[in-house]
Amino acid sequence: MRHTLPIAPQFYVTAPQxxxxxxxxxxxxxxxxxxGEGADRLNDALSRQGFRRSQNVLxxxxxxxxxxxxxxRVNVSSFRPNKSQRKTLRRNSGLERRxxxxxATDEQYELFRRYLDERHADGGMADMDVFEFAAMIEETPIRSRVIEYIDGNSGALTAVSLTDVLEDGLSMVYSFYSPDRQQDSxxxxxxxDHVEIAREAGLPYVYLGYxxxxxxxxxYKARFSGLEIYYKGAWRSVHNPEAYTDVARHPLSTDPIAEQVANISLPDRRPTRGQSGV
Structure with a gap:
């Protein structure tokens, strides 16, 4: 009888830039x-250890x-909107979620281009063409959704988030929106809204990136109550954001690569998890 042995993921390091x-x-x-067939489990496990997804790379x-x-990430059960965030919710009450x-669609790409040209003209995505944009949206080996926000009056696409559905939450992979509505936050x-989606689906976290x-x-991420950060191998609640301004910039704060890889917990080969209602 032939047995197939699990192949452990291989880790690499990019050149400095x-x-x-x-x-x-x-x-x-x-x-x-x-x-591969274990992509969902690997994404879940590494997301809980501070990794992010970009297409088929963590x-x-x-x-x-x-x-x-x-x-x-935002702990959904601990989150309470502040006064400014409640105003933001009211200001955008006319948006419809889809x-x-x-x-990928032409309408998404047109909004994406306007967003980049206005907000990130010198960023790493500034030269992304329609085919690269389609790859960013569509090349996902795991369960993902595109969350679109439509203006209820004009019908115009106003904001978009590429969102992964994890075992323990939602991960906002990339978001963009109309640069003409900066005052609407x-x-x-x-x-x-993702906090609300997660709450409705019974998912405990919304992952925000870095x-x-x-x-x-x-x-802006520090303005959300219930904020947690992955620091020194564990998720910690952030009560005083300013306490982290200098501590993480010390030259000895990063472990050697070999030690980092050795401390990564990989998923087992249990059956694929059930799907949540997102």
């Missing part, structure tokens, strides 16, 4: 391929002299 969040810093990522910052990028399969609104203390681009 300029950090997009902190000046005079170089970033480096630890990554592995996300593929990655986590692994910079040589800095650990300022902290994986962040969840679809991960399929659409980025914040989408997070608030929070970088001290970075103006990422500071």
């Amino acid at each position: 300029p950090c997009p969040y902190l000046e005079d810093r170089m970033e480096r990522k630890l990554f592995t391929a996300l593929q 990655y986590r910052p692994s910079c040589a002299d800095c650990a300022a990028c902290l994986s962040a 969840a679809t399969s991960p399929w 659409l980025g914040t609104y989408m997070i608030l 929070w970088v203390p001290g970075s103006s681009k990422m500071g």
Whole structure:
């Protein structure tokens, strides 16, 4: 009788390149391929350890002299909207949510291009064409959704989030929105709405990607109550965001690559999990 042995994921490290969040810093990522019949389980396991998905790759910052990028999530049961967030909910009450399969459309790409040109013209995605955009949306080996937000009056596509459905929550992989409505805080609104989607589905967390203390681009994530970060191998509640501004930038805060890989917990080969109602 022939037995098939499980193949453990192989981890690699990218070459250093300029950090997009902190000046005079170089970033480096630890990554592995996300593929095969165990993709869902691997994504679930590594997301709980601070990894993020980009198409068929899972990655986590692994910079040589800095650990300022902290994986962040909102604990749904602990979240309470503040006064400003309640105003954001009311301001966007005319938006209609529509969840679809991960399929790219011309309307999405047009909104994506306007968003990049206005907000991130010098970013890493600035030259992304329609085919690359379609790959970002559609090349997913796991359960994903495109959450669209439609203006109830005009019918215009106003905001979009590519969202993965994890065993313990929703992961907002990438979001973009109309740059003409900056006063409506659409980025914040989408997070608030995802918290509600997770609550309705009985999922405990909404994963937000990386929070970088001290970075103006990422500071908004610290405004959500119930925020937790993955720090030194465990999820920790954030009660004082300013406490993390300097501690994670020490040159000795990052473990050697071999030690990082050795400490990653990989999933077992149990049967594929059941699906939630998202």
